[in-house]
Amino acid sequence: MHGYLPRRAEAALQRALSRAPAAVILGPRQCGKSTLARHILAPLDAVYLDLQDRTDRARLTEPEIFLEHHRAGLVCLDEIQLLPEFFSALRSEIDRDRRPGRFLILGSASRDLIRQANETLAGRVAQLELTPFLLTEVATRTDWKTLWVRGGFPDSLMARDERDSVDWRQDFIRTFLERDIPALGLDLPLPLMERLWRLLAHYQGQTVNYSKLAGVMDLSVPTLKRYLGVLEQTYMVRLLAPFDANLKKRLVRSPKIYLRDSGVLHALLEIVDFDHLLAHPQVGESWEGFVIEQLLAVMPRWRPAFLRTGNGAEVDLVMERGQERLIFEIKLSKAPQPSRGFHTLVAELQADAATVIAPVDTPYEWRRGIWVMDLAAAIDRWGEA
The missing domain is CATH 3.40.50.300 (P-loop containing nucleotide triphosphate hydrolases)
Structure with a gap:
């Protein structure tokens, strides 16, 4: 490959x-x-x-x-x-x-x-x-499980075995910190940047509490935001914006944070293979970030956000383009059960379509207007040519 x-x-x-x-x-x-x-x-x-x-x-x-x-x-x-x-x-x-x-x-x-x-x-x-490899680009050469575990960087995905793949990603992390950041003219303390990057792996899929995160890192909030900005500008981290809507509900206003490549995330969490990943407490957040990156890459003209209300009702991904609005829920289950809050928000947001993405074998309609399908089917339906 x-x-x-x-x-x-x-x-x-x-x-x-x-x-x-x-x-x-x-x-x-x-x-x-x-x-x-x-x-x-x-x-x-x-x-x-x-x-x-x-x-x-x-x-x-x-x-x-x-x-x-x-x-x-x-x-x-x-x-x-x-x-x-x-x-x-x-x-x-x-x-x-x-x-x-x-x-x-x-x-x-x-x-x-x-x-x-x-x-x-x-x-x-x-x-x-240009993103790392997408599922649609390598579907004839590997499966979604391998892509999820190893991530989309070519040398990681194409490695001979899991050990070689992990070694490549560890080298990538080390080189990024030791060479790439200084090459950009950024005078940042590398041990601190590495510690932050590893800490962010444990915050995958969570809303950002800048004060709490800065306290853990013993940094000021402005300094923390500067370091996050470096990781964001170099395509390592995504800050997913909260949805801005007048729903007469109290909404979470902080962004969610994701490490953009699932393979890099797994290397930072010391996850080696698929079995290890399934047993990890952050497997759901890893799957969520993986699916979001795949969707955003094939829907570049859509504006992404997430929505969470004060009482915990949530939509993982809201995509808007002009007057169109799509809603996605992401579940790691063969028999996904969206929450009642999700169903309520679908109605309140008046979405043009609502999709639950899960590793199911066959797409089916869960409730009227809400379809359940796997990632490949969702990309085939919503992805741009």
């Missing part, structure tokens, strides 16, 4: 290059951005620069000269967050020649990179987010 490329990602990148002078691929490190880029570049007159390589970075010492020399072909810049000052030269070059498909830009940090691109490349760039 090494080098395997999902057609969906390849097609999306081809479309982006055909409509804009520059395409930006964002996503966590080691998720396959470089592999995808090299595959696209192979048949083209293109130059690839890895900005982690000092020799490649040196070629951009005089960026105007370099860009003029390669104006006829496609230029790919990998790990652009390491050279953010290059965006101004890139804007000037694009304005000289705005034909589509001139630049392919890869980055492993989201917010700062997007800010730079929006400030200097507005109207010139098409942005894509």
